[in-house]
Amino acid sequence: MKLATWNVNSLAVRLPQLLDWLAANPVDALVLQETKLTDDKFPTMEIGAAGYQVQWFGQKTYNGVALISKTPASAVVKNIPGFADEQARVIAGTVAGVRVVGGYFPNGQAPDSDKFQYKMGWLQALQDWLRQELQTHDKLVLMGDFNIAPEDRDVYDPVAWAGQIHCTPEERAHFQALLGLGLSDAFRLFEQPAKSWSWWDYRNLAFRKNQGLRIDHILVSAALKGAVKSCVIDKLPRKNERPSDHAPVLVEIEL
DNA sequence: ATGACTCACGATGTGAGA
Numbered sequence: 001m002k003l004a005t006w007n008v009n010s011l012a013v014r015l016p017q018l019l020d021w022l023a024a025n026p027v028d029a030l031v032l033q034e035t036k037l038t039d040d041k042f043p044t045m046e047i048g049a050a051g052y053q054v055q056w057f058g059q060k061t062y063n064g065v066a067l068i069s070k071t072p073a074s075a076v077v078k079n080i081p082g083f084a085d086e087q088a089r090v091i092a093g094t095v096a097g098v099r100v101v102g103g104y105f106p107n108g109q110a111p112d113s114d115k116f117q118y119k120m121g122w123l124q125a126l127q128d129w130l131r132q133e134l135q136t137h138d139k140l141v142l143m144g145d146f147n148i149a150p151e152d153r154d155v156y157d158p159v160a161w162a163g164q165i166h167c168t169p170e171e172r173a174h175f176q177a178l179l180g181l182g183l184s185d186a187f188r189l190f191e192q193p194a195k196s197w198s199w200w201d202y203r204n205l206a207f208r209k210n211q212g213l214r215i216d217h218i219l220v221s222a223a224l225k226g227a228v229k230s231c232v233i234d235k236l237p238r239k240n241e242r243p244s245d246h247a248p249v250l251v252e253i254e255l
Numbered sequence: 256a257t258g259a260c261t262c263a264c265g266a267t268g269t270g271a272g273a
């Protein structure tokens with residue numbers, strides 16, 4: 001089973017790239033972030049024509065998530081149950097016996113901002129909900145744009161980024177708390193090249209200079225950990241014309 | 256250097272992203 005996550009930064013702009021990518025990477029399930037589309041504008045026909053099922057949950061201008069899968073997703077959940085949220089950030093469903101949770105974690109903007117406080121509350125609510133989900137779904141994958149660089153090796157310039165958004169101790173503690181639920185960072189189950197990033201700023205020729213962050217992640221539950229065969233970041237779409245600033249991350253699990 | 260780019264909204268700029 002192959003799963004992937006990709007922050008497309010506007011599905012209206014990136015739909016052709018998504019369809020190309022799916023043709024080249026026929027994954028069993030893919031979660032998208034930052035679709036930036038209201039539900040009435042979601043391109044269900046195009047994705048269906050590509051041979052995929054899709055669940056979607058969006059809003060105007062910002063956020064928006066989707067769960068694309070070869071077989072239909074069941075028990076679909078939108079946003080974190082019990083956590084009142086005006087922002088469309090989570091979509092979950094069971095695909096081929098695996099609980100797939102896709103998330104667009106809040107950015108947080110700056111550690112002293114209201115948006116950071118919202119991020120902290122959101123992360124706590126996610127953790128509390130996932131603790132429950134894991135009780136009923138031993139095979140669970142949490143993936144998406146976490147907007148957290150878990151360690152200094154996930155940051156191109158950790159000195160400059162120290163204490164900055166995505167790198168604060170508070171955010172990293174929340175990432176560790178997710179691992180504390182029994183989840184594992186699939187990417188770190190394998191030897192990986194140094195300076196592996198999933199996001200590069202549009203500015204400053206950052207991609208060309210490979211100045212980025214690893215903030216898109218795939219976490220697998222203990223029941224899946226031993227079955228993970230590979231986890232890679234696909235930099236190819238970042239080389240497209242008009243790319244998303246994020247690259248897809250893929251995992252292969254032998255079920 | 257409160258920058259740089261890209262996106263949505265819907266404007267001739269502004270906010271947000273990360």
